[in-house]
Amino acid sequence: MEEKLINYGGQAVIEGVMMRGRRVCAVAMRAPDGAIVTRTEPLGKIYRSRLARLPFLRGLVLLWDALGLGLRALTLSANLQAGEDEKIEGPTLYLTLGLTFLLAIGVFFLAPAGVGWLSEHFLRWNAWWSNLLEGLIRLLFLIAYIWGIGFMPDVRRVFAYHGAEHKTINAYEAGADLTPASVARFPLAHTRCGTAFLLTLVVLSLLVFTLLGPLPLGWRLVSRVLMIPVLAGLAYEYIRWTANHIGHPLVRAMVAPSLALQSLTTRPPDEGMLEVAIRAFEEMRRAEAAEGEADG
Numbered sequence: 001m002e003e004k005l006i007n008y009g010g011q012a013v014i015e016g017v018m019m020r021g022r023r024v025c026a027v028a029m030r031a032p033d034g035a036i037v038t039r040t041e042p043l044g045k046i047y048r049s050r051l052a053r054l055p056f057l058r059g060l061v062l063l064w065d066a067l068g069l070g071l072r073a074l075t076l077s078a079n080l081q082a083g084e085d086e087k088i089e090g091p092t093l094y095l096t097l098g099l100t101f102l103l104a105i106g107v108f109f110l111a112p113a114g115v116g117w118l119s120e121h122f123l124r125w126n127a128w129w130s131n132l133l134e135g136l137i138r139l140l141f142l143i144a145y146i147w148g149i150g151f152m153p154d155v156r157r158v159f160a161y162h163g164a165e166h167k168t169i170n171a172y173e174a175g176a177d178l179t180p181a182s183v184a185r186f187p188l189a190h191t192r193c194g195t196a197f198l199l200t201l202v203v204l205s206l207l208v209f210t211l212l213g214p215l216p217l218g219w220r221l222v223s224r225v226l227m228i229p230v231l232a233g234l235a236y237e238y239i240r241w242t243a244n245h246i247g248h249p250l251v252r253a254m255v256a257p258s259l260a261l262q263s264l265t266t267r268p269p270d271e272g273m274l275e276v277a278i279r280a281f282e283e284m285r286r287a288e289a290a291e292g293e294a295d296g
Contacts, residue, residue, distance in 0.1 A: 059236025135206025
């Protein structure tokens with residue numbers, strides 16, 4: 001019987017890539033002197049708990065933990081590039097992350113909700129049309145934001161490492177050799193990408209918020225924040241289901257918009273970036289094997 005492939009995941013960081021397995025995650029980064037620096041750490045027990053197997057709830061649990069892993073990897077890579085004297089840590093780090101999170105909620109959820117409410121009360125649109133406008137504005141904000149930051153040189157490099165991460169996982173899932181020349185032949189897009197998750201969440205918000213009907217402004221804003229975990233759980237299950245059935249023509253058509261949006265969040269990586277992504281993947285697999293032997 002053919003062995004079922006493990007659904008590995010990852011994330012691009014500053015001059016590097018983080019790869020996540022079932023038990024371990026590994027980060028590989030290109031240091032300012034050109035060397036590849038790696039770090040590994042075991043995943044929390046939550047990844048092997050009953051909660052991680054319960055539909056809808058597992059999405060919230062794993063996404064929350066994955067957010068923590070991603071932030072630690074991003075901070076590690078930023079500090080490697082900055083050096084000892086300019087490290088970001090402690091209260092400054094948490095304050096920056098907190099403000100960024102609040103700003104994202106304000107821009108992508110509360111501001112579109114406010115515009116929708118204004119259209120309902122001043123243009124006399126019904127709730128369905130105002131919620132539709134809200135959803136379309138949220139979608140446009142997401143696409144415009146991703147498109148806009150893609151012009152920043154530093155972000156373009158992160159997007160290229162994102163492409164290297166996707167190519168490496170695609171090569172592994174195809175059973176190909178993990179060498180830069182081999183990995184370079186594989187696609188930039190992947191069905192389990194975080195970009196696909198964001199697009200799915202935004203589209204689901206349009207459908208779900210429409211069902212809530214007309215609400216006073218205060219309740220409208222509160223509902224948008226409170227529904228984020230629900231939408232995240234639904235989006236996670238959708239991404240998981242489509243990834244497991246990608247061979248069906250209808251499913252391929254369903255994920256086509258998500259794959260197309262990834263053209264904004266990935267760039268073709270150079271050979272050095274592919275080397276970093278492959279090193280992260282190999283370090284993660286090596287640590288996973290060691291963890292398995294220890295458990296045995």
